[in-house]
Amino acid sequence: MNRNADALRQYEILLEQDPNDKQVLYQLIRFLKSSTLEAIDQLSNLDQNSVYILALRAQSHVEQEKYPEAIYEFKQVLAQNPNFPGVHFGLGEAYYYKVDYPNAEKELRLALAEDPNLPRANFYLADILLKASNVSDAVPLLEIVVAAEPNYMKGYYLLGKCYAAEGKLQDAVKLLERAAELDQNDKSVHYQLGRIYKRLNQPDKSRTEMETFERLYAQERELKTKRIGGFHKDREATKN
């Protein structure tokens, strides 16, 4: 057992003693970040042009929202090893965020042919189908998402919207309430709930949800204004 494993165990012990210790959490994140870099260095020392490095580079581009670069790297992975695990999902995800839906759909379907239960592949594909108003094909995919990833708020949200579109309002409410439990600060969930409660003739509940939506919306705007203000202030300070 090496020192990293020991260090991780120590962090685990500290967090078992106090799971809310923010300083320990902060140090743990930094430790995990530096261990990631250490492992990347080791992998790179073995062969800096290996398919593993290409895949990591591609993933890193996705994380930095550099989608064309990510697609380029994933294609290099595909060229080196067409069976590299996750390459179709990676490409599908990059195309999805690049808003190239035809290519995204193609790659996501390939990913799902390999593993039909991939939660995010199902989610992205469902979202693409919904954008084309194809609710009925999106529903089974989203049902897989909520079953496979029960803490993923967006799965419940989209499935709730689908059920609402199909007129299954009670089912939609259950899903959206679960989504609201998972993320209390997502304004869209409350907006949808407000609309569905209105359709269900429950004006009090509808009003409460709409009020929550408006409060969150106002908070978001305030934060945005503050950030823009701060940004201008920083720029002015830099100029002076």
Next chain:
Amino acid sequence: MTTAKIALAMPGERQSNLRRLVCTLIAAHLLLGIAMFATAAWAKPQTTTDSLPSQAAELQKARDFAGAEKLYRQALVDAPDDPEILKALAVVCQAEGKYAESIEIFQSILKRAPLYPGVNGLVGTSYYALNDFEKTIDAMQKELASNPKDPQARHLLALAQSSSGHLFEAIQELEGLLADYPDDAPVLYQLVVDYRAAAQKSGEKLAKRYPDSEYLHAINAEVYEDSERFDDAIREFKEVLRKDPKFPGLHFALGQVYWRKNDIQNAQDQLRLALREEPNHALAGYYLADILTNQKNYREAIPLLQMVTAAYPELKEAYFLLGKCYAGTGEDQRALEAFNKALQLNPNYKEAHYQLYGLYAHLGDKKNSAAQLRIFEELIKKGQEEDEFRLRETPQKQTKAGSQDD
């Protein structure tokens, strides 16, 4: 800012992509009669000498799984409880993708002999293929109880732990595996994926529990800096400063971002504050010395660089700067020593060769000066050739990749 900006790999997603490949690999190795790892006892081919099983094994080798299955089933008519035939049959079912069926057969062996060699590992593989990670973990732990060093079982255990969100356990398992097999690229790759996922998960936890804490702003700042979004990083670090002016390492962190952004005045201010807090902070010293050297403030830079080289004796850039400072103050002999030390650490350090060319010329040593210039020019030429090669190669690659979209 209420969200952790750590944009990293999703744990479950990327793991589950591995499932099919892992199962295919294991099945393939079993079918070829080759153990995936030397010590993987449960992956050994069955060696029965009875005629039907032998014929079935031949068909397995030829990848005729349906034929092999038929023969194993015929063999079981005469010996319905033979664990080796049952095991072989289950392996064939696994290779055919009939995972549930294979589990049933493996379990019939384990019912009578809970630690029958290799069977827990094999049943774990089938569970893994079906995304049943808890049962995979259980099976692999049983396999490892009788064969604790089995790398295949350890690897699959780590994958299952990772897929089920037990990232710390997965990392510990992989680190242990890496200690025994330091050059195992798939293990290292998995380790990177899991470390990143764990960092993401911990970041999300911090963001959820302390959405506006100084710690979250500090993490966000570091992530922005990693992505070279320096203005965003500075804004986040300033938020940390506002919340806790004594946050450890903050002035250095800010100084480093300003230095990378080439905002010299702010960098200098922050780095001086960092050094006031911690006079032996080597990196703060290095960055400040770099600025001072550029400003020709050699006398102030020298003690900083001496401190840096004591802390980082392998940092060639520090010797290079030290050489420039000594040359600037007229301490030629010391400058020669510093540049040569930089070249000891990296003989292809072209800037050091260039400085030596000038220094030898200044000292009237034409021979050494010319020699250094020659090396410098060779290195420049080599660099240009490599750049041209890359330039030629990149559009070709991009065209090739682009054409695949069509």
